[in-house]
Every structure is written in structure tokens, then in C-alpha cells.
Amino acid sequence: LKSNEATSFDFLFCLTGVDWPAHMEVVYHLKSTQHQHQLVLKAKINSRENPEVATVCHIWRTAELHEREAYELFGIKFLNHPDLRRLLLPDDWEGWPMRKDYDDPINMIAY
Structure with a gap:
């Protein structure tokens, strides 16, 4: 997607996790600064107990902090990430908020 001249998606401007009842998801928002088009790409993760997906840091450098945030908040492990550790929460934080x-x-919400 990035190196293809027809698409040239050279900018990852957003990456987030989604917690569905039966699975997890990573959503990538890509933009081509050359062609001025955008794409939303979704990766379904079937394992809720051990959610893992390959990192895209080697493709889009902006993914590094986005992936760390998704790991910190959703517990999604990005395989081969260069620095997958907490970004904002303390190191001793338990769970995926x-x-x-x-x-x-304190903030009980029933789903």
C-alpha cells in the first residue's frame, strides 16, 4: 500500500483498537499525501485472551506510538514492535482500561 505508485499510502495518521464481544480489531487510517486519498483498513483478531498482530512500524514510523497506546489500553500485542511498553499509564497498572x-x-458500565 505504501510503495505502490497507484496508492502511495505514505501516512498512517491514526491507529486504534476496538473491543467487540467476540473479537478484537485494529483499525488503521491511511492517507496518500501525493494522491490525497484515504483508506481505513481493519484487522480482525480472533483471540481475546492473547490478542496479537504484526507491527507496521517498519512501514509507517508514526505507528510506533499508536501501537504502544493500543497495547496499553487494549492489551493488543504488536509482534516485533521495537519498544512495546506502556506509554502513559504507570508500569504497575493492572488490566487494559x-x-x-x-x-x-469506580466507573461501572454494564455491557
Whole structure:
């Protein structure tokens, strides 16, 4: 997608995780600064217990912090990421706060 002259998606401007009841998902928002078109790409992850997907840091450098945030909030592991550690939360934080199964006794939301 990035190196193809017809598409030239050279900019990853957003990456996020989604927690569905039966699976997890990573959503990539790509843009071509040359052609001025955009693409939303979704990767379904069937394992909720151990969600993993390959990193795209070697393709789009902007993915590095986006992937760290998705790991921190959803627990999605990005395989071969150069620095997959927490970004904002303390190192001793337990759980994945954006997942529907996260136990938060203060802000209880039923799904």
C-alpha cells in the first residue's frame, strides 16, 4: 500500500483498537499525501485472551506510538514492535482500561 505508485499510502495518521464481544480489531487510517486519498483498513483478531498482530512500524514510523497506546489500553500485542511498553499509564497498572471486561469499581458500565 505504501510503495505502490497507484496508492502511495505514505501516512498512517491514526491507529486504534476496538473491543467487540467476540473479537478484537485494529483499525488503521491511511492517507496518500501525493494522491490525497484515504483508506481505513481493519484487522480482525480472533483471540481475546492473547490478542496479537504484526507491527507496521517498519512501514509507517508514526505507528510506533499508536501501537504502544493500543497495547496499553487494549492489551493488543504488536509482534516485533521495537519498544512495546506502556506509554502513559504507570508500569504497575493492572488490566487494559479500554476493554469491556476491564474491572473498574469506580466507573461501572454494564455491557
